[in-house]
Every structure is written in C-alpha cells, then in structure tokens.
Amino acid sequence: MLTLSVKSLWNRKFVVFLTVLSIALSTALILGVDRLRNEAREGFANSASGLDLIVAPRGNDVQILLATVFGVGSTGAGISWDSFEMFESNPAVSWAVPIMMGDNHRGFPVIGTSETYFEHFLHTGGKPLEFAQGAAFQGKESAVLGAEVAERFDYSPGSVVVNAHGAGSVAFDVHDEAPFVVTGVLERTGTAVDRMVFVPMEGFDALHDQKEDAQADPFAASSETNVMQSDHEAHDDHEANHHGHEPEKINAIFLGLHSKTSVLALQRLVASYPVEPLSAVMPNVALLSLWSVTGTAETALQIMAFAVALVGVAGMVVMLTASLEARRREFAILRSVGATPFAIFRMIVLEALLVALAGVVLGFVLMSAAIALAAPVLGANYGIYLELSLPSVHEILLAGALLLGSVLASLAPAIRVYRMTLSDGLTMRI
Incomplete structure (x- = not known):
C-alpha cells in the first residue's frame, strides 16, 4: 500500500x-x-543574567531595565557618587559597577563606566565578557566596542570614534572636538552588549564639562594630576584604583550580591534610602513585567x-x-x-x-x-x-x-x- x-x-x-x-x-x-x-x-534574559539588582533614580522597573541593560531610553535624574560608595560598601554587595548614559554613537548607546564592568558583568548563564581584539580602557580617551558596532562600521583597535549627545539616532550635539580611540572590541555575546560603546567615566564626564576654560580640548587635565590634586582624591585612592574617576552623578548602579537571599533586604534598603529617591530593580522580575506587556x-x-x-x-x-x-x-x-x-x-x-x-x-x-x-x-x-x-x-x-x-x-x-x-x-x- x-x-x-x-x-x-x-x-x-x-x-x-x-x-x-x-x-x-x-x-x-x-x-x-x-x-x-x-x-x-x-x-533579553541573557543580557541581564549576571545582575542581581539595578539601582537607578526612582521610576518604572521596565523602563529602568530597558534603559540600563538594553540602552533603550533613559533613566531619571542622576545618583550621587556618595550614594554609589554607600551601596558598594554594603556587606551584602559583592561588586558594584557605575553606569552613565545619555550619549550615542551613530545610533548605538554610549555607556560611561569603569573597567569593573568588564570584570563583573556576566551574560548567558554566567559567561564573562571576553575581548576579541585589544583590551579594556587605556586612558580616559579610550573606548571599547561591542561586536555589532565594530562589525557595522568596520572598527578595530586604533579606530577613532566620535560620540554625540542624545539617545538612539537623535544627536543634539556632536562631540567632534573630543574623539575616542578604540582600544578593544568585545567578543560577540548575542546580547545588548554587542550594540554598545563603552567609554571611561572620566572621558564621559569631560564631554559634558561646561567650564568656560575647557574649550577645544575637554581632556585638558590629565588623570595623574586629578588623582594628586587634593586630600579628597587621596581619601578615595582605593576607589580610584577600581573605578578610575569619581563623577558627581551617575545614572545607575549594577549590583552583584554575595547571596541571592539578601536581594529583598537590599531592595527595601534602597527603596527607603533617605538621601535621594531610588529604585532597586530585580532584572528577572522586570522581564516578567515586560513579557506581560x-x-x-x-x-x-x-x-x-x-x-x-x-x-x-x-x-x-x-x-x-x-x-x-x-x-x-x-x-x-x-x-x-x-x-x-x-x-x-x-x-x-x-x-x-x-x-x-x-x-x-x-x-x-x-x-x-x-x-x-x-x-x-x-x-x-x-x-x-x-x-x-x-x-x-x-x-x-x-x-x-x-x-x-x-x-x-x-x-x-x-x-x-x-x-x-x-x-x-x-x-x-x-
């Protein structure tokens, strides 16, 4: 048959x-x-798999997740550096990574951060970030690119990138007076990291320096001079070694905890923080809210x-x-x-x-x-x-x-x- x-x-x-x-x-x-x-x-889940909490100015959890992890949109007013240090020194916190946002490079989000980002950020079930070419920051004028950005524009270590103020493809002010030099390209991760440009916080801050004496070169002061300027810098020598720069304001904090069981207690601590209104977002919970939408x-x-x-x-x-x-x-x-x-x-x-x-x-x-x-x-x-x-x-x-x-x-x-x-x-x- x-x-x-x-x-x-x-x-x-x-x-x-x-x-x-x-x-x-x-x-x-x-x-x-x-x-x-x-x-x-x-x-989406892989992009936030290594994060226990995201601390940001008070706002909607999904909006904070999209802005900080995926580079879509932005958070509210910044978080003071003193608050960052307070949360970083919390006994329950294993590591803390500062995040600054607000710029883009040809439509791709630019993230101001420290080298600790590349040490602690995990993706896809706990895999660390690895470099396909070059290495992490080598000065305040350096930049690290995600795989997609490098592939799209054929960038490699030594290439020069110019960022602009604004989110997405909107560019309010092109910072062509302060280019960055690519020092590293990350391996492809299949996450939002592939579509990001990372710069040191000092370089990110210098772009937005509004002082009148910072005219053609916003990088006029060297990092060595800044570190030795005052007793304040000496007081935070430990932080300078870890984060390289102490901005007045940052947009968010990525936190990794010693124990997952302390996440709710720390979330309550952030919600009741008296100095400034903050939110502590658990990425997995925010993702569930996103799926419901x-x-x-x-x-x-x-x-x-x-x-x-x-x-x-x-x-x-x-x-x-x-x-x-x-x-x-x-x-x-x-x-x-x-x-x-x-x-x-x-x-x-x-x-x-x-x-x-x-x-x-x-x-x-x-x-x-x-x-x-x-x-x-x-x-x-x-x-x-x-x-x-x-x-x-x-x-x-x-x-x-x-x-x-x-x-x-x-x-x-x-x-x-x-x-x-x-x-x-x-x-x-x-």
Missing part, C-alpha cells in the same frame, strides 16, 4: 506539490514564530501562525477529497485484486501522512533558509541573534502536532472512500 500511495501521489504530482508547499509554509511560519519568540526572550502580541502571532497551518491542512483535505471521484476506477481495480475497503481507507490516510510529512520536512528546510538570510538583518537592526541549530524538543512536538492534525483531518475523505468502495463494489458508476 505504501508503494501504491507513492505512485498515486506521483501521478498527481503538481497538485501534491502545491499542497506540500502550503503545509511547508505553514510549518515554517509556526516554527519561525516560535523560535523568534524564544530567541528574543532568551536574548508583549504577551498579547506574541499570542496574536501564534494564532496567526496556527491559522495559516489550518489553511494548509484544509488545502490537503480539499486535494484528497477533490480527487476521489476521479479515482473511483482506481479504487475499483484495487478491490478487484483483493483490496478491502479498509485497506483503501488506510491508503488515503497514508497519502495524507506522506504529504504532511513532506510538508513538515520542507518546512524545516525553509525555516533554516529563512534564518540564514534574516539573521544578519535581525542582529544588526533589532539585536536578535538567530543561529542555525537542530530542531528542539518543543519544535519537534509542534511538528508532530501538525502531522497528527493532518492525519485526523484526512479521516473525513478516508471515511468517504470507505463508504464509496462498499457501495460501488466492483461496478463503476458512469
């Missing part, structure tokens, strides 16, 4: 090909939407994908049903050589299974081709990095559900054939 089914399908190859293509497109859409959704969520759109995409799949299966049923009348002579001949009505019933179901199986396999191929073509565009424009990989268990289950649905849908024309062969016997109706 398998041989007969294959030969029968081949005899109607054009219509069968269209049906297979319809199911393949449905499969590719379902699996593509599911993989895109999962990769987007995984990319985007959940409706995800559900709509899934419904659309399953609707297309339903149309593909319906097309297969129509193809099988429409061919029944033309195949009555074929069924009569099969009966004459000993085939039972149930055997012919099984042949129709088998044909449906073969068509659906071919469609699912072709769907996986089409999805892989689409990922190969779309991955560079999605990575460059949206920060979503898709990789070719073997089907996951979830994807196999989705494909299995589509196959099962196709088989169940084929029961209608198969039952009709069963009744038809019972009533026809060996006599053809003309």
Whole structure:
C-alpha cells in the first residue's frame, strides 16, 4: 500500500506539490514564530543574567531595565557618587559597577563606566565578557566596542570614534572636538552588549564639562594630576584604583550580591534610602513585567501562525477529497485484486501522512533558509541573534502536532472512500 500511495501521489504530482508547499509554509511560519519568540526572550534574559539588582533614580522597573541593560531610553535624574560608595560598601554587595548614559554613537548607546564592568558583568548563564581584539580602557580617551558596532562600521583597535549627545539616532550635539580611540572590541555575546560603546567615566564626564576654560580640548587635565590634586582624591585612592574617576552623578548602579537571599533586604534598603529617591530593580522580575506587556502580541502571532497551518491542512483535505471521484476506477481495480475497503481507507490516510510529512520536512528546510538570510538583518537592526541549530524538543512536538492534525483531518475523505468502495463494489458508476 505504501508503494501504491507513492505512485498515486506521483501521478498527481503538481497538485501534491502545491499542497506540500502550503503545509511547508505553514510549518515554517509556526516554527519561525516560535523560535523568534524564544530567541528574543532568551536574548533579553541573557543580557541581564549576571545582575542581581539595578539601582537607578526612582521610576518604572521596565523602563529602568530597558534603559540600563538594553540602552533603550533613559533613566531619571542622576545618583550621587556618595550614594554609589554607600551601596558598594554594603556587606551584602559583592561588586558594584557605575553606569552613565545619555550619549550615542551613530545610533548605538554610549555607556560611561569603569573597567569593573568588564570584570563583573556576566551574560548567558554566567559567561564573562571576553575581548576579541585589544583590551579594556587605556586612558580616559579610550573606548571599547561591542561586536555589532565594530562589525557595522568596520572598527578595530586604533579606530577613532566620535560620540554625540542624545539617545538612539537623535544627536543634539556632536562631540567632534573630543574623539575616542578604540582600544578593544568585545567578543560577540548575542546580547545588548554587542550594540554598545563603552567609554571611561572620566572621558564621559569631560564631554559634558561646561567650564568656560575647557574649550577645544575637554581632556585638558590629565588623570595623574586629578588623582594628586587634593586630600579628597587621596581619601578615595582605593576607589580610584577600581573605578578610575569619581563623577558627581551617575545614572545607575549594577549590583552583584554575595547571596541571592539578601536581594529583598537590599531592595527595601534602597527603596527607603533617605538621601535621594531610588529604585532597586530585580532584572528577572522586570522581564516578567515586560513579557506581560508583549504577551498579547506574541499570542496574536501564534494564532496567526496556527491559522495559516489550518489553511494548509484544509488545502490537503480539499486535494484528497477533490480527487476521489476521479479515482473511483482506481479504487475499483484495487478491490478487484483483493483490496478491502479498509485497506483503501488506510491508503488515503497514508497519502495524507506522506504529504504532511513532506510538508513538515520542507518546512524545516525553509525555516533554516529563512534564518540564514534574516539573521544578519535581525542582529544588526533589532539585536536578535538567530543561529542555525537542530530542531528542539518543543519544535519537534509542534511538528508532530501538525502531522497528527493532518492525519485526523484526512479521516473525513478516508471515511468517504470507505463508504464509496462498499457501495460501488466492483461496478463503476458512469
């Protein structure tokens, strides 16, 4: 019966090909939407996987997460350096990284920070940042680039970058009088870090120095002079070694804790901090809030994908049903050589299974081709990095559900054939 089914399908190859293509497109859409959704969520989660708390001026948790971790938008008024030192010295805190924002480089966010960022920031389940080229900051005029920024503009160590004030692609004031020299390029992480430019806090501050005597060169004072200027610098010699510069204000603080169990106590401490209004955001909780916002759109995409799949299966049923009348002579001949009505019933179901199986396999191929073509565009424009990989268990289950649905849908024309062969016997109706 398998041989007969294959030969029968081949005899109607054009219509069968269209049906297979319809199911393949449905499969590719379902699996593509599911993989895109999962990769987007995984990319978001990986970007903040090494953070226990984000301290920022009081505001919405999701907004703070997007601004500080993903470089989308901005936070409120700055946090004083004294507050940073207070939280860094808390016994529950293992490490603290200062974050400054507000500039961009050709649409990519510029982050002012210290070298501790590259030492402590973790991604993708605890992986540290690594350098593909060069090294971390080597002076206040240096810059470290994410992999996507370096690839987009063909930057490498020694390249000169000029930043501008403003978020996103908006540039209110181009700081062409104070360029930065690239000293390092990070390995690709598949997270928002790939789309960021990192500069030392001293260099970031110098760009926004409003003193009248800082005219053509905002880097007029050397870091060595600043360190030796006063007793205040000597008092914070330990901090200078770790952070290199003490700005008056920063935008956020990334915190890593000795124990995860102390996160709620520290969050309450930040919320009740009397010096200035602050928020302490747990990245995982903020991500859940973000998913609740985007959940409706995800559900709509899934419904659309399953609707297309339903149309593909319906097309297969129509193809099988429409061919029944033309195949009555074929069924009569099969009966004459000993085939039972149930055997012919099984042949129709088998044909449906073969068509659906071919469609699912072709769907996986089409999805892989689409990922190969779309991955560079999605990575460059949206920060979503898709990789070719073997089907996951979830994807196999989705494909299995589509196959099962196709088989169940084929029961209608198969039952009709069963009744038809019972009533026809060996006599053809003309």
